[in-house]
Amino acid sequence: xxxxxxxxxxxxxxxxxxxxxxxxxxxxxxxxxxxxxxxxxxxxxxxxxxxxxxxxxxxxxxxxxxxxxxxxxxxxxxxxxxxxxxxxxxxxxxxxxxxxxxxxxxxxxxxxxxxxxxxxxxxxxxxxxxxxxxxxxxx
Amino acid sequence: xxxxxxxxxxxxxxxxxxxxxxxxxxxxxxxxxxxxxxxxxxxxxxxxxxxxxxxxxxxxxxxxxxxxxxxxxxxxxxxxxxxxxxxxxxxxxxxxxxxxxxxxxxxxxxxxxxxxxxxxxxxxxxxxxxxxxxxxxxxxxxxxxxxxxxxxxxxxxxxxxxxxxxxx
Numbered sequence: 001x002x003x004x005x006x007x008x009x010x011x012x013x014x015x016x017x018x019x020x021x022x023x024x025x026x027x028x029x030x031x032x033x034x035x036x037x038x039x040x041x042x043x044x045x046x047x048x049x050x051x052x053x054x055x056x057x058x059x060x061x062x063x064x065x066x067x068x069x070x071x072x073x074x075x076x077x078x079x080x081x082x083x084x085x086x087x088x089x090x091x092x093x094x095x096x097x098x099x100x101x102x103x104x105x106x107x108x109x110x111x112x113x114x115x116x117x118x119x120x121x122x123x124x125x126x127x128x129x130x131x132x133x134x135x136x137x138x139x
Numbered sequence: 140x141x142x143x144x145x146x147x148x149x150x151x152x153x154x155x156x157x158x159x160x161x162x163x164x165x166x167x168x169x170x171x172x173x174x175x176x177x178x179x180x181x182x183x184x185x186x187x188x189x190x191x192x193x194x195x196x197x198x199x200x201x202x203x204x205x206x207x208x209x210x211x212x213x214x215x216x217x218x219x220x221x222x223x224x225x226x227x228x229x230x231x232x233x234x235x236x237x238x239x240x241x242x243x244x245x246x247x248x249x250x251x252x253x254x255x256x257x258x259x260x261x262x263x264x265x266x267x268x269x270x271x272x273x274x275x276x277x278x279x280x281x282x283x284x285x286x287x288x289x290x291x292x293x294x295x296x297x298x299x300x301x302x303x304x305x306x307x
């Protein structure tokens with residue numbers, strides 16, 4: 001894939017990691033006490049399972065996010081942006097067009113000369129073959 | 140329930156009955172469309188241009204200049220994005236009701252990023268064109284060299300053949 005498409009894909013990946021991260025955290029977070037007036041939230045039966053896996057989630061998700069951001073920076077560094085902007089590119093295209101036309105004409109000339117020579121050689125060959133056939137004594 | 144058949148094709152083929160005898164008796168093909176046209180109720184334009192951010196109502200976060208330093212702006216937008224994501228996490232913990240503004244800012248950063256990347260596409264198109272033309276020039280030069288070489292080879296063979304024939 002070309003680099004600009006890769007960059008665009010990377011931006012979308014960062015967005016996906018972000019909303020997946022927040023969504024997962026919001027879905028899986030254990031209940032928390034909002035105010036000292038309300039009683040402690042009851043610990044659920046699966047608390048032990050969550051307690052081990054849950055704090056790992058933000059670490060993993062943030063590691064993914066930072067990795068994606070670093071990947072984006074690396075891709076940006078790899079952009080082959082030649083300096084000079086639009087006018088320099090257009091000038092180069094005009095130069096290349098002129099050179100292309102010149103060499104196209106030279107190629108055409110060579111091609112025509114080669115075709116004439118080919119026709120001459122074919123004619124010569126035809127004559128030689130005819131003479132050979134005429135000189136051959138029938139058995 | 141009765142099902143209707145498809146409508147018949149448009150009867151324009153009758154206009155081309157005498158095309159083989161007189162090509163001018165049939166109508167010309169329609170000219171190419173210019174400007175804005177309507178297709179299935181939607182307005183389409185024939186000019187392919189990237190609409191600027193202001194037209195889409197999104198604030199432009201990178202400096203508006205004729206020669207934008209793309210790498211620098213992309214990197215700084217990336218850092219801004221990370222900061223805003225952290226801010227969003229913070230807001231969700233402390234003041235959960237104020238998430239909407241943060242999300243708006245994050246989405247505006249994403250739109251700026253994509254707009255910057257899209258504005259790189261014409262540059263990429265021109266660079267591709269330059270690359271293709273250079274390649275074509277190289278190929279043509281090689282073809283010219285090839286033809287010259289083969290002609291000289293053929294001349295040499297012919298001369299040798301003549302010499303052999305004369306020697307007989």
